[in-house]
Amino acid sequence: MDFLVIGGDAAGMSAASRAKRNQPDMNVTVLEQTMDVSYSACGMPYNIADKDRDINDLVVRQAEVFRKKQDINLLTGCRAEALDPAGTVYAKDHRGKERQFHFDRLLIATGASPVMPDIEGVSLPGVLPLKQLSDGRNIKAFMKANPVHSAILVGMGYIGLEMAESLKARGLSVTGVTRGFMRNYDEQIAQVVREKLAAHDVALETGCRVEKIENTEDGLAVTCGSRTLTADMVLMGLGVRPNSGIARSAGLELGPGDSIAVDRRVETSASGIFSAGDCADAYHVVTGGKVWIPLALRANRAGWAAADNVCGKDVHLQGVAGSAVFKVFELEVARTGLSEGEAEAAGFDPVSVTIESRSRAHAHPGSTSIWVHMVGDKQSGRLLGAQMVGEEGVAHRIKAPTVALHSAMTVSDFAQTDLAYAPPFSPVWDPMLTAANQLIKKL
Numbered sequence: 001m002d003f004l005v006i007g008g009d010a011a012g013m014s015a016a017s018r019a020k021r022n023q024p025d026m027n028v029t030v031l032e033q034t035m036d037v038s039y040s041a042c043g044m045p046y047n048i049a050d051k052d053r054d055i056n057d058l059v060v061r062q063a064e065v066f067r068k069k070q071d072i073n074l075l076t077g078c079r080a081e082a083l084d085p086a087g088t089v090y091a092k093d094h095r096g097k098e099r100q101f102h103f104d105r106l107l108i109a110t111g112a113s114p115v116m117p118d119i120e121g122v123s124l125p126g127v128l129p130l131k132q133l134s135d136g137r138n139i140k141a142f143m144k145a146n147p148v149h150s151a152i153l154v155g156m157g158y159i160g161l162e163m164a165e166s167l168k169a170r171g172l173s174v175t176g177v178t179r180g181f182m183r184n185y186d187e188q189i190a191q192v193v194r195e196k197l198a199a200h201d202v203a204l205e206t207g208c209r210v211e212k213i214e215n216t217e218d219g220l221a222v223t224c225g226s227r228t229l230t231a232d233m234v235l236m237g238l239g240v241r242p243n244s245g246i247a248r249s250a251g252l253e254l255g256p257g258d259s260i261a262v263d264r265r266v267e268t269s270a271s272g273i274f275s276a277g278d279c280a281d282a283y284h285v286v287t288g289g290k291v292w293i294p295l296a297l298r299a300n301r302a303g304w305a306a307a308d309n310v311c312g313k314d315v316h317l318q319g320v321a322g323s324a325v326f327k328v329f330e331l332e333v334a335r336t337g338l339s340e341g342e343a344e345a346a347g348f349d350p351v352s353v354t355i356e357s358r359s360r361a362h363a364h365p366g367s368t369s370i371w372v373h374m375v376g377d378k379q380s381g382r383l384l385g386a387q388m389v390g391e392e393g394v395a396h397r398i399k400a401p402t403v404a405l406h407s408a409m410t411v412s413d414f415a416q417t418d419l420a421y422a423p424p425f426s427p428v429w430d431p432m433l434t435a436a437n438q439l440i441k442k443l
Contacts, residue, residue, distance in 0.1 A: 007109035008032030011277030014303030022311040033079035044136040045162035083250040112240035112278035121213030155237035186373035255281035259292040276302030283319035332394035337385025357431035361423035372435040
């Protein structure tokens with residue numbers, strides 16, 4: 001069998017490796033348009049924080065390892081240009097030579113690209129995105145070659161918030177520009193993050209849409225309505241969009257946000273063609289509907305599922321809860337499931353509560369505040385989502401409500417869970433249980 005994979009990062013290389021483990025005699029070919037494969041994109045902000053650290057430290061496995069140890073025909077610098085669902089992919093290598101690849105089974109793992117607005121100045125030197133490893137390489141090279149003392153972050157999502165800390169660690173003056181701040185988070189959770197940014201002298205300009213970027217004597221000038229901000233570097237963090245063009249042109253069905261629609265086997269609308277990673281959609285475990293939430297674990301898991309199904313197994317994925325965690329200076333911020341607004345849009349009758357508790361027992365030294373926001377459905381009593389922020393104990397605590405969401409537990413059921421207790425780790429009543437008990441009263 002000829003198994004062809006388009007895309008050589010998390011989903012693509014996970015699928016290629018697993019297929020060779022399942023069936024060592026299978027012909028596996030991977031087409032990757034860049035020269036980088038199998039790297040930790042999520043680690044780039046932390047790598048950039050250290051000017052002496054090599055960006056290539058983020059590479060998990062070198063291309064030659066896949067070629068020599070796993071016998072995968074990995075072709076870097078080879079871009080897939082078009083797809084014939086009957087069994088052919090048309091590509092062009094880094095020399096411009098046109099090539100054709102036959103497949104019996106195909107995985108589209110083309111990932112996502114950073115959103116770059118169609119505005120004046122977005123292509124100026126020093127205006128840089130951060131998505132691929134090459135983007136991180138470009139940022140570090142620019143900072144090494146130029147006197148960079150200040151930066152503007154356009155967009156304050158996960159990457160923007162992480163980069164704020166990263167650039168402050170490099171001694172830069174940092175300003176974040178965003179139209180809306182943490183819109184899918186509870187206002188009290190978002191306020192804690194705002195205060196932490198202010199405490200570290202990160203300026204935040206909200207309700208601000210960037211209209212143009214210009215080169216001036218004072219540096220790069222970013223125009224936002226009546227305001228003009230200047231800095232030595234501008235990082236674009238306006239989110240990403242799925243690289244689904246090759247699927248669209250081939251007539252494959254698309255899903256939310258123009259992602260590639262897949263079933264629970266991660267198979268597309270064309271038989272024998274699968275899709276995984278940031279380019280593909282998923283089912284939400286709470287709503288049962290389709291969503292596009294591009295995150296790392298789903299990419300790797302869906303890559304495995306694609307390979308298993310290509311090899312004749314029948315693997316179905318539950319879906320995603322939208323679980324996410326990120327770090328902002330001393331804070332850990334996490335969420336899973338639906339916000340109150342998302343729950344209402346999905347047809348639930350949501351009720352929420354936000355509580356402040358402690359990370360450790362009240363008399364134990366080092367205890368800090370933890371805020372927990374929890375959402376339930378008034379009609380069924382079902383747990384719909386949770387959010388947390390605090391300086392410790394958040395990143396791993398969020399996993400408990402995530403499991404509860406996968407199990408469709410009610411808030412009352414979750415409130416009865418036997419969570420572990422010891423003074424260095426939580427109060428007797430864990431903050432999540434306190435939130436659940438308060439939410440039960442409102443339900």
